[in-house]
Amino acid sequence: MFWRIYCKGESCLLNSRLTAIALFHSYVLLHASRKTFSNVKVSISAQWTPSVQNESLPVWEEHRLFADEEEATLFLGALDTIFLFSYAIGLYVSGVIGDRMNLRYVLCFGLCGSATVEFVFGTLTEWLHLYNVYLYCGLWVLNGLLQSAVWPCVVAIMGNWFGKSGRGFVFGLWSACASAGNILGAFLASSVLKYGYEYAFLVTSVVQFAGGVVVFFGLLTSPKEVGFGPAVESDSESQRPLMSDEEEDEGCDGGYYSVEQSEGPQEELPQPISFLQAFLLPGVLPYSLAYACLKLVNYSFFFWLPFYLSSNYGWKEAQADRLSIWYDVGGIVGGTVQGLVSDFLGKRAPVLAVSLLLAMGALVGYSHSPADQVVNAALLALTGFFIGGPSNMISSAISADLGRQDALRGSQEALATVTGIVDGTGSIGAAGGQYLVSMIESRLGWMYVFYFFIVMTGGSILFIAPLIYRETRSMWRDRQGLHQQL
Amino acid sequence: MKAGCLQPRPAVVVFVINLIIHTSCHLADLQICHTCNGTLLNDTVVGRFCSSSDGRVEGRCCFQNLNSSTTVHVIGLDLSNCSLDQIDDLQDASTAVVIDLSGNPIVNISDFVFQGCSALNEILLPTNLLCPGGNASWESIAVSEGSVICRGQKSMCNETRHMTLFCPENSCCAPNGPGFFSCRCIDGYHGYKCRREGEFPFIQVFAPIGVGMVMLSILLWVVQRRKVKTN
Numbered sequence: 001m002f003w004r005i006y007c008k009g010e011s012c013l014l015n016s017r018l019t020a021i022a023l024f025h026s027y028v029l030l031h032a033s034r035k036t037f038s039n040v041k042v043s044i045s046a047q048w049t050p051s052v053q054n055e056s057l058p059v060w061e062e063h064r065l066f067a068d069e070e071e072a073t074l075f076l077g078a079l080d081t082i083f084l085f086s087y088a089i090g091l092y093v094s095g096v097i098g099d100r101m102n103l104r105y106v107l108c109f110g111l112c113g114s115a116t117v118e119f120v121f122g123t124l125t126e127w128l129h130l131y132n133v134y135l136y137c138g139l140w141v142l143n144g145l146l147q148s149a150v151w152p153c154v155v156a157i158m159g160n161w162f163g164k165s166g167r168g169f170v171f172g173l174w175s176a177c178a179s180a181g182n183i184l185g186a187f188l189a190s191s192v193l194k195y196g197y198e199y200a201f202l203v204t205s206v207v208q209f210a211g212g213v214v215v216f217f218g219l220l221t222s223p224k225e226v227g228f229g230p231a232v233e234s235d236s237e238s239q240r241p242l243m244s245d246e247e248e249d250e251g252c253d254g255g256y257y258s259v260e261q262s263e264g265p266q267e268e269l270p271q272p273i274s275f276l277q278a279f280l281l282p283g284v285l286p287y288s289l290a291y292a293c294l295k296l297v298n299y300s301f302f303f304w305l306p307f308y309l310s311s312n313y314g315w316k317e318a319q320a321d322r323l324s325i326w327y328d329v330g331g332i333v334g335g336t337v338q339g340l341v342s343d344f345l346g347k348r349a350p351v352l353a354v355s356l357l358l359a360m361g362a363l364v365g366y367s368h369s370p371a372d373q374v375v376n377a378a379l380l381a382l383t384g385f386f387i388g389g390p391s392n393m394i395s396s397a398i399s400a401d402l403g404r405q406d407a408l409r410g411s412q413e414a415l416a417t418v419t420g421i422v423d424g425t426g427s428i429g430a431a432g433g434q435y436l437v438s439m440i441e442s443r444l445g446w447m448y449v450f451y452f453f454i455v456m457t458g459g460s461i462l463f464i465a466p467l468i469y470r471e472t473r474s475m476w477r478d479r480q481g482l483h484q485q486l
Numbered sequence: 487m488k489a490g491c492l493q494p495r496p497a498v499v500v501f502v503i504n505l506i507i508h509t510s511c512h513l514a515d516l517q518i519c520h521t522c523n524g525t526l527l528n529d530t531v532v533g534r535f536c537s538s539s540d541g542r543v544e545g546r547c548c549f550q551n552l553n554s555s556t557t558v559h560v561i562g563l564d565l566s567n568c569s570l571d572q573i574d575d576l577q578d579a580s581t582a583v584v585i586d587l588s589g590n591p592i593v594n595i596s597d598f599v600f601q602g603c604s605a606l607n608e609i610l611l612p613t614n615l616l617c618p619g620g621n622a623s624w625e626s627i628a629v630s631e632g633s634v635i636c637r638g639q640k641s642m643c644n645e646t647r648h649m650t651l652f653c654p655e656n657s658c659c660a661p662n663g664p665g666f667f668s669c670r671c672i673d674g675y676h677g678y679k680c681r682r683e684g685e686f687p688f689i690q691v692f693a694p695i696g697v698g699m700v701m702l703s704i705l706l707w708v709v710q711r712r713k714v715k716t717n
Binding site: 015019043051192194214220 | 678685691
């Protein structure tokens with residue numbers, strides 16, 4: 001694992017490390033506040049529904065945004081979908097903006113703006129007793145757009161400091177930071193939940209805002225800002241396909257964004273590839289669909305786990321939040337371990353296949369988990385290991401495999417387009433799935449939601465089956481070739 | 487005549503005090519007590535109750551001081567034979583113990599009129615009407631002299647076992663009128679459905695965050711951005 005830092009000297013080393021740490025923490029905070037909504041779903045749902053009265057008048061001033069819990073749950077799912085859609089759209093737009101404007105300003109604007117919107121969404125509406133469906137939707141669209149500004153800037157700044165080919169390691173690290181953010185968010189929310197769900201939003205948004213301020217004052221977007229020039233040749237390495245001996249894990253939410261060539265030395269601009277051409281390339285469609293399925297499952301756990309634990313087992317919301325942490329723990333371990341294993345093997349697809357098959361088993365097991373908290377936590381960690389792992393890896397597998405295609409080799413823009421398509425489809429699939437989850441839960445119950453997840457995971461395996469077959473075959477061939485040589 | 491008011495004292499002070507006293511006495515002059523003409527008579531049900539409780543008569547109402555306070559509240563209301571054809575609001579008399587509505591051509595009266603009348607123990611209604619809250623809310627129901635008498639309000643909280651299920655966690659059932667109950671939050675809990683506990687410690691949470699933010703910003707600025715060269 002090499003950190004190809006874009007400058008020399010002790011001071012530059014320090015600056016680069018501080019930059020990485022600052023970016024890491026800002027992304028953790030972003031995910032912490034993103035998770036807050038799923039941590040307080042039970043409380044918000046209770047706030048929106050009337051108190052249960054059967055024989056006499058309701059005794060509280062009626063907060064009847066929704067007539068019953070079912071409708072409230074559907075709206076919660078709709079909000080998740082809205083957020084993911086606007087996040088996906090924002091990703092496309094933010095990359096463009098980030099190229100044209102100061103990265104530090106965009107990053108800070110995204111962090112502070114998103115924090116403000118979340119404060120208005122969760123805290124201000126409660127303090128003012130302003131419950132309105134359209135207000136919630138509008139705010140959440142805004143939140144999605146603002147949050148989408150963060151990831152491309154993070155990748156771009158990391159690219160400025162650590163070179164484009166250090167991406168694999170960056171993504172490996174960032175997959176851990178998303179899960180770390182989820183864990184932090186769960187802790188924060190569960191600690192202040194007893195005062196009211198509005199305080200969970202207040203705390204996480206204030207902390208995120210503070211992070212944005214620190215970033216504004218303390219971040220260097222590029223070594224050039226302090227006069228360090230690139231001392232290491234950079235772009236000969238980015239000519240190599242991404243499937244190298246580096247970490248291959250993907251970015252937290254697959255929001256992979258290419259670093260536009262504005263800072264490094266110029267190379268001949270490759271032929272841009274049109275959207276339709278990119279879409280029709282072999283492998284793009286299957287990967288998009290597979291990624292959509294897996295991302296759906298992973299995101300559903302992210303958004304619904306505390307709500308499921310609380311409503312299905314009857315545990316208190318704060319307890320459910322703390323339990324949901326185990327899924328992210330499993331995800332971190334899974335991403336790391338499976339990344340290392342696939343590094344060792346030199347091939348990713350077989351590892352993915354095995355993990356996804358075991359994930360289906362883990363889902364079956366988890367859906368039948370007893371009401372014991374310890375057992376539940378263990379099964380949850382296992383599920384997180386088998387689902388979070390491939391989800392963290394599959395995007396880089398896509399980049400690597402597609403990068404090896406002759407049509408795209410060496411073409412950064414084309415690769416970015418293709419990856420954008422795959423990521424975008426994945427995000428849209430995940431977005432649509434959130435509302436489906438709430439609908440299935442309302443009509444059929446949680447067990448059918450798990451069947452749905454199992455079907456999705458199976459679908460994901462099916463879609464990448466050709467790749468698995470190809471890689472497994474070439475792996476056997478390599479092994480045979482090796483034996484013949486010996 | 488105005489029982490309960492102080493005796494007047496000499497000079498200007500007297501005038502001022504009188505003004506204050508008369509005003510305070512008239513504060514108890516509720517609209518409902520003058521719904522119809524006449525005053526509370528001694529030989530009516532309400533009248534007998536009023537004299538036995540040492541209450542003060544005002545129009546059709548009987549007032550009594552709350553325990554050791556200067557505010558008064560209605561304990562009896564007699565609107566019998568008032569030619570009323572509907573009763574919409576008894577809010578002012580929600581503390582009444584005895585209410586007499588007999589002898590009025592009331593067609594029907596909504597149960598919700600009595601919501602909040604938790605002290606109500608006896609009510610007389612015209613014969614065609616049912617006791618508010620139904621027969622299950624009263625200990626005894628009698629028909630006599632052209633009126634229905636409902637006596638002994640039963641607390642809805644004891645009534646049926648499943649009442650406790652209706653009050654959300656952290657709240658207790660309390661009677662709230664015939665056929666009504668309310669859920670009061672137990673100590674320490676407040677808010678909608680009694681879900682919130684305690685007061686959020688603003689200072690303890692935000693002071694460290696603020697201090698940390700300022701210190702980190704300064705630290706990182708010194709280490710990183712101080713040397714920034716602007717082109």
